[in-house]
Amino acid sequence: MKAFNQFLEITPEVQEALKNNKPVVALESTIISHGMPYPDNVVMAKKVEQIIREEGAIPATIAIMDGKIKIGLSDQDLETLAKSKHAIKVSRRDLASVIALKQLGATTVASTMICAEMAGIKFFVTGGIGGVHKGYEQTLDVSADLEELGQTDVTVICAGAKAILDLPRTMEYLETKGVSVVGYQTEVLPAFYTRTSDIKLHLHVENVQDLAKIVHAKDQLKLKGGLLVANPIPEKDSLDGDYMNDIINRAVKDSVKDQIEGKDVTPYLLKKIVEETQGKSLEANLALVYNNAKVGALLAKAYMALQK
């Protein structure tokens, strides 16, 4: 475990696991507070934890509560976050103030990576990462998630990135920052709702043992920064690409019309998409997160086995 930090509050279960080199998997909380509607969000949060346990790892959902970074949440904490209308979406920028002012904060990919690294957790499961937004030439909207992947030493398991983003530019940005994007049983970048996109990956692996070896080598080389594992949504849960692109493009247009800016952009788009697909996108989102939870837990286990 990493050095003591007065703002870290790690549950006894997670502490014990870290101390004894058991596999631990971090989970974010913005996906709960700003990524999905209630009560689907709390069902998702609990089920993801359950899947990670079933695969033999310990889940650690992360949020900011009562002036602390909580690593591991109770069912009551999850319920509070899922129901809250005023939870703050916390990225790197917001971390210090939300802690200092004792606000309720939900962590994004960026801030979950920071908190996981503080606690000594090496693996983190989510749905999709933030990235370079469409129309970024005008707005300069690039998610802080990409910067974090460039500098913070946590492996993130996701289902690729959503087509609400400019996917080719997101990949270019990651390449510049030195982030390896590894396809898990796929040679192309999955696009969240769909298993494929036009973007060929520089690297893919067929099993979690190879992923674990890559993380291990990266550690030994003391290379800073994250690793991104792109795990496609299961075939049976995937949605039609053209259908989704239509809906996404309309949502992006609406966001411009409604003058949505800054950190409100992604939650706005996610909400629109759920509405426009009458919940179909939500079903797909749940399925891909569960699938990522399984792979993340297996990877954390394979990595710990290499340490012995």
Ligand code: PSU
């Ligand atoms: N993409 C999703 N669901 C989400 C998010 C992204 O499909 O819930 C959340 C994640 O927490 C991610 C954040 O880190 O949005 C990115 O926000 P922004 O684009 O403002 O950096």
Ligand code: MN
């Ligand atoms: Mn942004």
